[in-house]
Amino acid sequence: MTAIKHALQRDIFTPNDERLLSIVNVCKAGKKKKNCFLCATVTTERPVQVKVVKVKKSDKGDFYKRQIAWALRDLAVVDAKDAIKENPEFDLHFEKIYKWVASSTAEKNAFISCIWKLNQRYLRKKIDFVNVSSQLLEELPKVTEESVPSGENQSVTGGDEEAGDEYQELNAREEQDIEIMMEGCEYAISNAEAFAERLSRELQVLDGANIQSIMASEKQVNILMKLLDEALKEVDQIEFKLSSYEEMLQSVKEQMDQISESNHLIHLSNTNNVKLLSEIEFLVNHMDLAKGHIKALQDGDLAASRGIEACTNAADALLQCMNVALRPGHDMLLAVKQQQQRFGDLREHFARRLASHLNNVFVQQFTQALLQLYNRSYFLSVPGHDQSSTLAQHSVELTLPNHHPFHRDLLRYAKLMEWLKSTDYGKYEGLTKNYMDYLSRLYEREIKDFFEVAKIKMTGTTKESKKFGLHGSSGKLTGSTSSLNKLSVQSSGNRRSQSSSLLDMGNMSASDLDVADRTKFDKIFEQVLSELEPLCLAEQDFISKFFKLQQHQSMPGSVTEADDPDGGTLSRQHNPGTPLPVSSEKDMIRQMMTKIFRCIEPELNNLIALGDKIDSFNSLYMLVKMSHHVWTAQNVDPASFLSTTLGNVLVTVKRNFDKCISNQIRQMEEVKISKKSKVGILPFVAEFEEFAGLAESIFKNAERRGDLDKAYTKLIRGVFVNVEKVANESQKTPRDVVMMENFHHIFATLSRLKISCLEAEKKEAKQKYTDHLQSYVIYSLGQPLEKLNHFFEGVEARVAQGIREEEVSYQLAFNKQELRKVIKEYPGKEVKKGLDNLYKKVDKHLCEEENLLQVVWHSMQDEFIRQYKHFEGLIARCYPGSGVTMEFTIQDILDYCSSIAQSH
Numbered sequence: 029m030t031a032i033k034h035a036l037q038r039d040i041f042t043p044n045d046e047r048l049l050s051i052v053n054v055c056k057a058g059k060k061k062k063n064c065f066l067c068a069t070v071t072t073e074r075p076v077q078v079k080v081v082k083v084k085k086s087d088k089g090d091f092y093k094r095q096i097a098w099a100l101r102d103l104a105v106v107d108a109k110d111a112i113k114e115n116p117e118f119d120l121h122f123e124k125i126y127k128w129v130a131s132s133t134a135e136k137n138a139f140i141s142c143i144w145k146l147n148q149r150y151l152r153k154k155i156d157f158v159n160v161s162s163q164l165l166e167e168l169p170k171v172t173e174e175s176v177p178s179g180e181n182q183s184v185t186g187g188d189e190e191a192g193d194e195y196q197e198l199n200a201r202e203e204q205d206i207e208i209m210m211e212g213c214e215y216a217i218s219n220a221e222a223f224a225e226r227l228s229r230e231l232q233v234l235d236g237a238n239i240q241s242i243m244a245s246e247k248q249v250n251i252l253m254k255l256l257d258e259a260l261k262e263v264d265q266i267e268f269k270l271s272s273y274e275e276m277l278q279s280v281k282e283q284m285d286q287i288s289e290s291n292h293l294i295h296l297s298n299t300n301n302v303k304l305l306s307e308i309e310f311l312v313n314h315m316d317l318a319k320g321h322i323k324a325l326q327d328g329d330l331a332a333s334r335g336i337e338a339c340t341n342a343a344d345a346l347l348q349c350m351n352v353a354l355r356p357g358h359d360m361l362l363a364v365k366q367q368q369q370r371f372g373d374l375r376e377h378f379a380r381r382l383a384s385h386l387n388n389v390f391v392q393q394f395t396q397a398l399l400q401l402y403n404r405s406y407f408l409s410v411p412g413h414d415q416s417s418t419l420a421q422h423s424v425e426l427t428l429p430n431h432h433p434f435h436r437d438l439l440r441y442a443k444l445m446e447w448l449k450s451t452d453y454g455k456y457e458g459l460t461k462n463y464m465d466y467l468s469r470l471y472e473r474e475i476k477d478f479f480e481v482a483k484i485k486m487t488g489t490t491k492e493s494k495k496f497g498l499h500g501s502s503g504k505l506t507g508s509t510s511s512l513n514k515l516s517v518q519s520s521g522n523r524r525s526q527s528s529s530l531l532d533m534g535n536m537s538a539s540d541l542d543v544a545d546r547t548k549f550d551k552i553f554e555q556v557l558s559e560l561e562p563l564c565l566a567e568q569d570f571i572s573k574f575f576k577l578q579q580h581q582s583m584p585g586s587v588t589e590a591d592d593p594d595g596g597t598l599s600r601q602h603n604p605g606t607p608l609p610v611s612s613e614k615d616m617i618r619q620m621m622t623k624i625f626r627c628i629e630p631e632l633n634n635l636i637a638l639g640d641k642i643d644s645f646n647s648l649y650m651l652v653k654m655s656h657h658v659w660t661a662q663n664v665d666p667a668s669f670l671s672t673t674l675g676n677v678l679v680t681v682k683r684n685f686d687k688c689i690s691n692q693i694r695q696m697e698e699v700k701i702s703k704k705s706k707v708g709i710l711p712f713v714a715e716f717e718e719f720a721g722l723a724e725s726i727f728k729n730a731e732r733r734g735d736l737d738k739a740y741t742k743l744i745r746g747v748f749v750n751v752e753k754v755a756n757e758s759q760k761t762p763r764d765v766v767m768m769e770n771f772h773h774i775f776a777t778l779s780r781l782k783i784s785c786l787e788a789e790k791k792e793a794k795q796k797y798t799d800h801l802q803s804y805v806i807y808s809l810g811q812p813l814e815k816l817n818h819f820f821e822g823v824e825a826r827v828a829q830g831i832r833e834e835e836v837s838y839q840l841a842f843n844k845q846e847l848r849k850v851i852k853e854y855p856g857k858e859v860k861k862g863l864d865n866l867y868k869k870v871d872k873h874l875c876e877e878e879n880l881l882q883v884v885w886h887s888m889q890d891e892f893i894r895q896y897k898h899f900e901g902l903i904a905r906c907y908p909g910s911g912v913t914m915e916f917t918i919q920d921i922l923d924y925c926s927s928i929a930q931s932h
Contacts, residue, residue, distance in 0.1 A: 029053070029135075036067065036083060040094050045072045046079075050142035053131040057117065064095070066128065068142045070150070078146050080120070098122050101151055106140060107158045137164055307355070314352040315367050317374075321345045325378040330385045336440050339378070343447040346374060350451075379452040382444055386459055389441075393434045394466040400429060401473055426485060426552065428478050428559045435570040446576040460575060464623045467567075472627045475560075479631045482556050483638055486549055546722075549639060550649045556635065557657045557674075564625060564670040571620055577613040614667065621669035632677045640684050645719075647685040648726045648736075654678045655732040682735065689739045692719070693746040701754055707761040708875030710754055713770045716747050717777040724781055737785040744789045747774065762873055764804035769878045771797040805887045808870060813859075813895070819850045820902050827906075836906040844910050847903070856916035860924040863892075867928045882929065889925045893918055 029051070037048045050068040064084035071077045078100040083092050098120075105121035114133040118140065120126045130136035140157070144165050147155045157165060215222055321342035328342065329335030350371050358364050449456040571577065639646040658678050661671040696712045720740070727736045751774075755766035771793045778790035819842070826836050836842050867885060874881050896918060903912055 032065070036065070036092060040081075040083060040092060041067075041069055046070065047072055049146070050139050052135040052139035054128040057127040057129055063131075065092075066139065068100075068139065068146060070146070076150055078150050080143075100143070100146060100155075101153060103143075103155050105156045105158055106143060106160065108136070108140060108160045111159045111161045140164060307358075310355070311358065311361075311364065315349050315364065315371075317345060317349050317371070322374065325374050330382065330441075333440065336444070339382075340443045340447075343378065343444060346371060346378075347447060347451060350375065375451055379448060379455050382441075382448060383455040383459055386441060386445075387462055389438065390459075390463055390466050393437070394470055397429065397431075397434070397470050398473070401470075401477065426478070426481050426555050426559070428563050429474055431563075431566065431570075435566070435574075438574055439570070442574050442576065445574055449576055456575075460620070464620055467624045468626060471624055475625070475627050475631055478559065479556070479635055482552055482635060485552050486638065486642065546643065546645065546649065549642065549646050550653070553635070553639065553646075553650055554653050556632075557653060560628060560632075561657060561661070561670060564621065564628075564673075565664070567624065568617060568621055568669065571617055575620075577617050618667070618669050618672070625669065625673070629673050629676060632673075633680055636677065636681055636684065640688075644688045644691070645722060647681060647688050648723055650681045651678075651685050651732060651735065652726055652730045654681045655730065659731050685735065685739070689742055692743060696746045696750040697753075699750065699754065701758060703759050705760060706873065706875060707754065707758050707766050708769065709773050709877050710751060710766075710770055713747060713751065713773055716743060717773070719743070720777060720781050720783065724783070740783060740786055744774075744786055748789070748792070762804065762807070764800040764807060765873045767800040768797055768804055768884075769875060769880060771800065772880060773878055801884065801887060805884065805891050808866065808873075809888050809891050813854050813899070815853055816850050816899060817895075819847065820899055823902060823906055833905045834908060837910070842906075844907055844912060847907060847910075847912055851912065851915060854915060856920050856924075859916055859921070860928070863924050864928050885925065885929055889921070892925075893921055896921060 033048060033051050036051065041048050046069045048067055048069050052066050053063060054066050055063045062084075064082055067081045067083055069079050069081055079097050080100060080103065081097045082095045084095050085091070086093050102122050103120060105119070107119040107121070109115045109117045109119070116130040116133050116136055118128055118130065118136055120128070130139070140160060141164055143155070144157060144160075209227075210217070210223075213223055213226060217223075320338075324335075324338040324342035325346060328339040330339060350368070354364070445456065445459070448459070636650055639650060654674065654677060658671065658674045661668065661674055665671060692712070699710070699712060701707055701710075723736055723739075727733055730736075751767065751770045755763040755770075758766050775790060775793040775797055778786050778793065783790075823836050823842055826839060826842065827833055831839070837844055866888065870884055870888070871881055874884065896914070899914065903910075
C-alpha cells in the first residue's frame with residue numbers, strides 16, 4: 029500500500045501541487061472486481077483546498093489515472109454502517125450517495141479518521157459522521173498501526189498530525205527574519221542538522237544573556253520600590269485634601285438643588301401658560317362666528333342670489349363651529365356652553381326662517397303652475413264645443429309643461445337644503461313632505477289633462493271618445509261590452525261576413541281601420557311615452573340634487589316602503605327627526621317619485637285599455653314601444669321609478685297582447701261556414717296573412733321579437749288545426765279543395781314574409797298543399813276510360829297469376845277482338861266531352877281568389893296522360909304486332925285540354 033501511495037503521489041498529485049494524506053482500496057458495492065482508490069488530498073498552495081479523489085488503473089493496467097474528484101465541502105454525510113462491529117462497507121453522500129466496500133476495515137477507519145481531521149481543520153461546515161465510533165474521531169485506533177504497513181502508517185499519521193496541529197501562518201516580519209538568518213548560513217539548506225545545531229547554540233547564548241541581564245537589574249528594582257512607597261504617601265495626602273473639598277461642596281450642592289427645583293417650577297408654569305394659550309386660540313379660532321355671518325343668518329335676504337350665497341356661507345360656517353371636535357374638558361367651560369347655546373339658537377332661528385321661505389316658494393310655484401295649467405286646459409272644458417276642433421283651432425299640442433324654470437330657481441337653495449338635512453332633519457323632512465304634496469297635486473292635474481288630450485287625439489271627437497267610455501277630465505274609461513259592440517261594423521257582400529273577423533275582436537272590423545289610423549295611434553302613444561320619460565328623469569334628477577339624496581348608492585337594507593300613498597313616514601323603520609342612512613336614500617327617491625307621479629301608471633293603463641278597445645292590433649304597437657322605453661330606462665337605472673312603472677305597464681301590455689292572440693285562436697275555433705256556398709280561402713287564413721304582415725312591419729328590429737315568435741307559433745298551429753276542421757265539416761266544397769287552397773295561401777304568405785321561426789310550418793304547409801292537390805286530382809279525374817281500365821286490370825291480374833304477357837291475348841276474355849271492342853267505345857269526341865265536364869266541375873269547386881284552376885287542370889292533364897301511357901305500354905307488351913291502338917293520341921289529349929281551358 030505504501031508503494032502505491034508513493035506512486036500515486038509522484039505520478040498524479042505532485043504535478044497538480046497536491047499532497048496525498050490518506051488512501052483506501054475500495055470497490056463499488058456489488059461490483060468487487062473493479063477496484064479503485066479513494067484518496068484524501070490537500071493542495072500545497074494557499075488557500076488550501078481539500079478533495080476526495082477517485083483513482084483507478086487504466087484499461088491496459090500499466091498506469092493510474094485520475095477519474096473524478098469531489099471537494100470535501102460538498103461532502104454531507106459519512107456513513108460507516110456499523111460503529112461496533114467491523115464492517116468494510118461505508119457511504120459518502122455528495123450530490124448523490126456513493127456506496128463503497130473497502131479492502132479492509134483498518135483502511136476504512138484510517139480514511140474516515142483522516143476525513144474527520146481535515147473537516148475539523150479546514151472546513152467551517154461540519155460533516156455528519158454516522159455509525160462511526162467516537163474513539164475513531166479522536167485518534168487512530170491501535171489496530172490501524174498494526175494492520176497498515178509501516179511506511180503508509182507513518183505517512184498517514186504524519187499527515188494526520190499535521191492536519192491536527194494548530195497552524196499559524198508566519199507574518200511578513202517573521203518570514204524576513206528567517207530569510208536573513210538562512211542567508212547568513214551557507215549550509216542552511218544543504219545541511220539542515222548542522223544548521224539546527226548552530227541555532228541551538230545561539231539560543232543557549234541568548235538565554236544566558238537574558239539571565240545575566242535580570243540579575244544585573246536588582247538595584248534598579250530596589251530603587252523602583254522606594255519610589256512606589258513615596259507615591260503611596262502622596263496619594264494619601266491627595267485623598268485627605270479631596271475629602272475636605274467634598275465637605276465644602278456639600279453645602280453648594282444643597283443650594284444648587286433648591287435653584288434647580290425653582291427653575292423646574294418656572295418651566296412648568298411657562299409650559300402651562302403656553303398650553304392654555306393654545307387651548308384659548310383653538311376655541312377662539314374654531315368657535316368664533318363672524319358678525320357678518322350672524323347678520324346673514326338672522327336677516328339675510330333668501331330671495332336674492334347674493335343673499336342666498338351669504339346665507340349659505342354663514343350656514344356652513346355655523347355648521348363648522350357647531351361640529352368642531354372639542355378636546356377633553358372643553359365642554360365643562362362656561363364660555364363654551366354659552367357659545368354652543370348661542371349657536372343652537374342661531375341654527376334654530378335660521379332653520380325656521382329657511383323652512384318658511386321654501387314653503388312660500390313651493391306655494392308660489394304651485395300657484396303659478398296651476399294658472400298656466402288653467403289657461404291650457406280652458407279650451408278642453410268649454411261646454412257645447414267639439415274638443416277635437418277646439419284642439420285644432422288653438423293648436424293644443426300633446427306636450428307636458430316644462431318644470432325646468434321651477435327646478436332652476438329651487439336649485440339655488442340646494443346647499444342650504446343639505447345644511448338643513450344635517451342640522452335639523454325634522455324641518456328637512458317637513459319640507460320634503462310639503463314638496464311632495466304640492467307636486468303630486470300639480471302633476472296629477474297636468475298628467476290627467478295631458479292624457480285627456482292624447483285620448484281625444486286618438487278617438488278624433490268628443491262623441492267618439494264617449495263611445496269608448498271617456499268622460500270628464502279624469503280620463504277614466506267607463507262603459508260596458510254593449511257600448512263597445514256599437515263600434516263593430518260588418519262588411520256586407522264580403523267573405524268577412526261569413527265568420528268573426530280576426531281583426532274585429534268585438535270592436536271594429538279591419539275594413540274600417542286603415543294604415544293611417546294605426547300610424548296615428550302609434551305616433552300618439554310614442555309621443556306620450558317620450559313626454560313622460562324626460563319629465564320623470566328631470567324630476568328625479570332634481571329631487572336628488574335639491575334634497576341631496578344619493579341616486580346610485582344602494583345597499584341591501586331592512587327599510588321598507590310605506591303603503592300609504594298620500595303621506596306618512598318615508599319608511600317603516602325610520603324615526604322622524606333623524607337622518608336616513610345612505611343605504612335607504614335611493615329608496616327615499618323612489619318613494620318620493622311614486623307619490624309625486626302616482627297617477628302615471630293608472631293613466632297609462634287607461635290609455636292602453638282605450639287603444640286596445642279602438643283596435644286590438646294596437647297592442648302590437650304598444651308592446652314594441654313600451655318594451656323599447658323599458659329597455660332604455662333600465663339601462664339608465666334598473667331600480668328607478670320610471671323603470672319600475674314602465675315595467676308594470678309593460679306587463680299589462682303583454683297581457684293584452686296575449687289576450688289578443690288567445691281571442692284570435694278562440695274565434696278560429698268558433699268559425700262557421702256556409703253550407704250553400706263554396707268555402708274558398710277561410711277568413712282567419714286571410715287575416716293571419718294580414719296580421720303577420722302588420723306584425724312584421726311593427727316588430728322590425730324590436731327588442732321583444734321573442735314574444736311575436738311565440739304568438740306566431742300559437743296562431744299558425746291554430747290555423748292548421750282549424751283549416752283541417754273546416755275542411756272536414758265542409759259539405760259544398762270537397763275536403764281536398766279546402767285543404768289545398770288554404771295551405772297554398774299559407775305557404776305563399778310565409779314564403780313572402782320570410783318569418784324565420786315558421787320555416788318548419790312553411791314546409792309543412794307546402795307538403796299539405798301538394799298532398800291534397802294530388803289527392804284531389806286523382807279523386808276528380810277518377811277513371812275517365814272506365815271500361816278500358818277494367819279490361820287492363822283483368823290483363824294485369826292474369827300476368828300476376830303467372831301467365832306470360834305475350835300469351836294474354838290467347839285468353840278468351842282478353843283476346844284482340846275484345847280489346848278492339850273496348851277501344852271503340854272511347855273515340856276522341858267522347859274523351860273531349862268527358863274532359864269538358866271535368867273542367868266545369870273543377871271550376872265550380874275552386875275559388876277565384878287563389879287562382880289555382882290552371883294549376884289543377886294542368887295536374888289533371890298530366891295524370892290523364894300518365895294513364896294513357898300506361899295503357900299503351902300494356903297493349904305493346906301483351907298484344908305485340910296486333911296493330912291495335914287507341915282512338916286518340918297524346919297530342920289529341922293536349923289539344924283537348926288546351927281548347928277546353930281557352931273556351932272557358
